Amino acid sequence: MKVISREFIKFILVGIINTANYYIVYLFLLTILEINYMMAHICGFLISFIISFFLNSYFTFMVKPTLSKFLQFPLTQAFNVAVSSLFMYVFVEYFQMDSTIAPILSILITTPLTFIITGKILKK
Numbered sequence: 560m561k562v563i564s565r566e567f568i569k570f571i572l573v574g575i576i577n578t579a580n581y582y583i584v585y586l587f588l589l590t591i592l593e594i595n596y597m598m599a600h601i602c603g604f605l606i607s608f609i610i611s612f613f614l615n616s617y618f619t620f621m622v623k624p625t626l627s628k629f630l631q632f633p634l635t636q637a638f639n640v641a642v643s644s645l646f647m648y649v650f651v652e653y654f655q656m657d658s659t660i661a662p663i664l665s666i667l668i669t670t671p672l673t674f675i676i677t678g679k680i681l682k683k
Contacts, residue, residue, distance in 0.1 A: 569619040581607035
């Protein structure tokens with residue numbers, strides 16, 4: 560259980576680092592290089608996604624990254640977006656939850672699920 564707990568904490572740290580990486584790249588491209596906001600968003604996402612793959616491989620799950628794992632890694636994000644969107648919809652539409660609170664609760668549910676899927680992909 561300690562290994563899972565330690566990995567999960569590392570996963571959360573990588574998520575925080577990943578978010579910071581995205582935002583730094585986004586702001587740099589947007590404000591310094593004056594690139595269109597959508598292009599800056601996409602570039603920031605792609606760069607942070609690549610960094611996230613390597614951090615999760617080496618730091619979180621301590622596995623060797625491979626091309627196969629890198630190509631499967633986007634499935635974790637697709638799963639996260641799909642499931643969190645579903646939860647948000649249910650919370651807001653069926654439980655009448657405030658739409659400013661729903662994403663927080665959704666993240667609390669999807670993060671452990673995304674952690675499990677990411678681990679399965681990277682530990683193969």
